[in-house]
Amino acid sequence: MSGTGASMPFDLKKADHLPQHREDGATRDPNWLPEQRRGTTPQMIGRYPDYDVFDAMETWDDATRAVIETRMNVPRAMSFFSHDEQATARRFCDLVMAQDREPRIPVVELVDDKLRAGRLDGFHYDDLPDDRETWRRVLAGLEQTALSRLGTSFATCADGEALRIVTDFAEAKLSGGVWESMNVARAWSVCTRAILAAFYSHPWSWNEIGFGGPAYPRGYMRLGPISTLDPYEQPGATSEDPVRATGEAEA
Amino acid sequence: MRRYEDDDELDLVVVGAGAGGSVLAQRLARRGWRVAIIEAGPFWHPDEDWVSDEAGAHELYWTENRVIAGNDPVELGKNNSGRGVGGSMVHYAGYTPRFHPSDFRTHSIDGVGADWPIAYEDLKEHYELVERELPVAGQFWHWGDPHGYPFAPHPISEAASVLWRGALKCGITMRVGPVGIVNGAFGNRPHCIYRGWCLQGCKVNAKASPYVTHLPDALAHDVEIRADCMVSSVVIDQTSGRASGVTYLRKGERTERQQRARVVAVAGYSIETSRLLLNSVSPRFPHGIGNNDDQVGRYVMVQGAAQSAGRFPDELRMYKAPPPQVSSEDFYETDSRRGFARGFSIQTVSPQPIGWAEHVAAEGHWGRALREYMRDYNHWTTIGVLNELLPHPDNRVTLSHERDEYGLPVTTFTHSLGENDRHSIDYSKKILRTILEAAGAQDILTISRYAHLIGGARMGTSPGNSVVDQYQRVWAVPNLYVADGSVAPTQGSANPALTIMALSSRLARHLDSSAA
Numbered sequence: 127m128s129g130t131g132a133s134m135p136f137d138l139k140k141a142d143h144l145p146q147h148r149e150d151g152a153t154r155d156p157n158w159l160p161e162q163r164r165g166t167t168p169q170m171i172g173r174y175p176d177y178d179v180f181d182a183m184e185t186w187d188d189a190t191r192a193v194i195e196t197r198m199n200v201p202r203a204m205s206f207f208s209h210d211e212q213a214t215a216r217r218f219c220d221l222v223m224a225q226d227r228e229p230r231i232p233v234v235e236l237v238d239d240k241l242r243a244g245r246l247d248g249f250h251y252d253d254l255p256d257d258r259e260t261w262r263r264v265l266a267g268l269e270q271t272a273l274s275r276l277g278t279s280f281a282t283c284a285d286g287e288a289l290r291i292v293t294d295f296a297e298a299k300l301s302g303g304v305w306e307s308m309n310v311a312r313a314w315s316v317c318t319r320a321i322l323a324a325f326y327s328h329p330w331s332w333n334e335i336g337f338g339g340p341a342y343p344r345g346y347m348r349l350g351p352i353s354t355l356d357p358y359e360q361p362g363a364t365s366e367d368p369v370r371a372t373g374e375a376e377a
Numbered sequence: 378m379r380r381y382e383d384d385d386e387l388d389l390v391v392v393g394a395g396a397g398g399s400v401l402a403q404r405l406a407r408r409g410w411r412v413a414i415i416e417a418g419p420f421w422h423p424d425e426d427w428v429s430d431e432a433g434a435h436e437l438y439w440t441e442n443r444v445i446a447g448n449d450p451v452e453l454g455k456n457n458s459g460r461g462v463g464g465s466m467v468h469y470a471g472y473t474p475r476f477h478p479s480d481f482r483t484h485s486i487d488g489v490g491a492d493w494p495i496a497y498e499d500l501k502e503h504y505e506l507v508e509r510e511l512p513v514a515g516q517f518w519h520w521g522d523p524h525g526y527p528f529a530p531h532p533i534s535e536a537a538s539v540l541w542r543g544a545l546k547c548g549i550t551m552r553v554g555p556v557g558i559v560n561g562a563f564g565n566r567p568h569c570i571y572r573g574w575c576l577q578g579c580k581v582n583a584k585a586s587p588y589v590t591h592l593p594d595a596l597a598h599d600v601e602i603r604a605d606c607m608v609s610s611v612v613i614d615q616t617s618g619r620a621s622g623v624t625y626l627r628k629g630e631r632t633e634r635q636q637r638a639r640v641v642a643v644a645g646y647s648i649e650t651s652r653l654l655l656n657s658v659s660p661r662f663p664h665g666i667g668n669n670d671d672q673v674g675r676y677v678m679v680q681g682a683a684q685s686a687g688r689f690p691d692e693l694r695m696y697k698a699p700p701p702q703v704s705s706e707d708f709y710e711t712d713s714r715r716g717f718a719r720g721f722s723i724q725t726v727s728p729q730p731i732g733w734a735e736h737v738a739a740e741g742h743w744g745r746a747l748r749e750y751m752r753d754y755n756h757w758t759t760i761g762v763l764n765e766l767l768p769h770p771d772n773r774v775t776l777s778h779e780r781d782e783y784g785l786p787v788t789t790f791t792h793s794l795g796e797n798d799r800h801s802i803d804y805s806k807k808i809l810r811t812i813l814e815a816a817g818a819q820d821i822l823t824i825s826r827y828a829h830l831i832g833g834a835r836m837g838t839s840p841g842n843s844v845v846d847q848y849q850r851v852w853a854v855p856n857l858y859v860a861d862g863s864v865a866p867t868q869g870s871a872n873p874a875l876t877i878m879a880l881s882s883r884l885a886r887h888l889d890s891s892a893a
Binding site: 246361 | 431442
């Protein structure tokens with residue numbers, strides 16, 4: 127599944143790998159990426175194979191380190207979602223973040239923790255209940271749609287079927303039953319807001335995307351010009367072959 | 378810190394320790410007034426409470442329940458609402474532009490919006506004062522009323538330089554700043570370290586907020602800051618019609634306390650100020666204080682704040698350096714050729730991973746496509762606009778049937794765009810795309826959003842068209858003032874923090890001279 131720098135099918139100086147530039151954009155398997163060597167990333171996929179944000183952890187302030195450690199140790203036993211809801215929510219979160227294998231960022235556990243603690247975002251739409259109730263209705267709706275379409279549970283139906291249901295949810299095409307009790311497009315935004323915040327608050331995702339992570343009390347010295355790195359940063363993988371790049375290979 | 382008793386009749390009680398309330402308290406305490414600020418949120422200890430972490434900054438925002446409605450609802454919380462000592466300036470980006478002289482006369486000049494009962498010249502010296510107090514760093518500003526800044530512009534990142542070069546190719550002028558971020562070291566304010574976490578609370582103390590600018594001086598002049606106390610009503614003496622103080626609830630208590638004061642100033646910002654006035658019901662004011670003409674909570678405005686990101690061949694790492702770097706006011710004033718009144722500003726921004734994920738998701742991406750764009754993060758740089766949106770009476774804050782932890786009714790904020798608003802937003806998005814294309818962007822992603830709040834208790838010329846007079850005094854109550862962004866009848870295309878502080882600086886001078 128893994129490639130090496132020299133065999134990457136995309137030149138990352140260009141944008142051909144990006145979904146808007148590709149026919150197969152939305153569904154292409156990211157198996158063309160280099161093997162992750164250093165830090166953990168979700169599914170061990172990433173563009174920064176030699177980067178680990180934890181290498182700089184000693185430079186983080188205590189308060190920040192404590193918050194991130196708490197997040198890394200989020201309880202695996204959920205308490206907000208019921209047993210049945212947990213199975214639906216796990217499948218849903220896996221599909222929204224394309225987490226199809228281990229290691230996974232514990233997205234559903236982080237969402238459960240947020241909802242249980244009532245850490246809401248300071249508003250709700252007038253055509254939706256508060257985020258906790260919206261989540262419960264959405265999970266009931268996904269289950270209802272799977273049962274009526276397939277006669278099986280959302281948590282156990284075939285991958286393609288589950289993906290189709292989530293696609294219809296993203297496009298606000300689900301209706302009937304519990305879906306009639308909410309603005310479906312806005313319910314999608316409520317759920318994805320929580321899922322994205324959970325995923326991209328986790329340091330494994332920072333390894334995947336090459337984000338520098340916390341920066342206090344240290345800051346950054348090298349703001350530019352192009353691609354000047356601070357000592358804590360690692361460059362991304364490129365498709366360049368160093369031998370060919372010297373020009374000697376041509377001779 | 379000085380502590381006052383509830384029974385003490387203070388010279389001034391201020392509701393809210395944000396940009397407006399803090400400057401007012403600091404100014405008057407220096408002139409010998411006995412002042413307490415009552416603040417709903419906590420008194421921060423930045424070393425322990427603030428973190429270099431997007432999700433961990435959740436506590437800085439007003440995350441109590443609120444309802445949003447209308448054709449174009451505005452997301453609140455982290456987007457525009459602060460809580461705690463220092464207010465939303467604790468998590469604002471740091472841009473501190475002045476309003477233009479034209480902002481105070483949009484009705485006269487352009488036939489839209491509203492004229493203020495005061496002019497730019499009434500605020501000018503206070504802009505200059507506050508710019509020295511923050512202090513502001515930036516290039517000479519040739520837009521609006523031309524002026525310089527007390528400190529030199531900051532160095533900028535490659536991510537911002539790319540955008541600047543794109544703008545230059547389009548003939549658009551951009552300049553560095555203006556930001557309330559120290560470019561120097563001042564006592565408790567070390568130099569900026571360019572770590573880029575301005576929106577999560579500046580642990581460095583380099584970014585200006587009342588927490589590090591005006592409140593330390595207020596404390597030194599015996600202002601009490603009573604944190605974790607939610608003001609529930611302004612009390613009116615039914616005989617005299619004057620405000621006699623405020624009632625409030627300490628966190629975790631159910632028994633209402635009352636603080637007496639000779640003058641009351643409400644500084645809770647557009648939503649909480651409107652809510653407090655509406656919740657302050659008495660025989661004289663059955664629909665809320667100052668609301669006998671149904672003006673409280675109306676004309677609340679936000680700014681259109683679309684952001685476009687462009688993809689470039691090299692790594693730009695936009696997370697380095699503060700998000701506010703270079704900006705342009707070339708499109709600030711009305712140009713009839715554009716087909717709409719008033720305009721917009723252009724500013725660089727730089728979302729961190731969660732913000733970037735929301736940006737990508739706004740284009741409809743999720744699953745593998747979203748992960749692909751996210752992995753490309755370091756190749757992107759982002760530029761945004763602030764569109765002036767026009768005041769409308771139906772864009773308003775009202776009381777909801779839902780209640781908060783204290784049992785007080787929360788608000789519904791109803792917001793819909795008008796025709797002029799839509800034209801401005803559409804036009805400005807095209808300009809962003811033009812800049813990114815000129816810069817050589819290989820792909821572009823755009824998110825539509827809103828920023829900032831203003832209005833709700835606007836100043837005007839009569840009780841029929843406003844809540845407060847030109848000195849921010851509630852028309853029907855001789856000793857009740859509003860000291861925050863609620864009083865602004867328009868907000869131009871400028872970030873509001875500096876103007877809110879300047880208004881309070883002016884108000885303080887007025888109160889002190891009229892009391893003498």
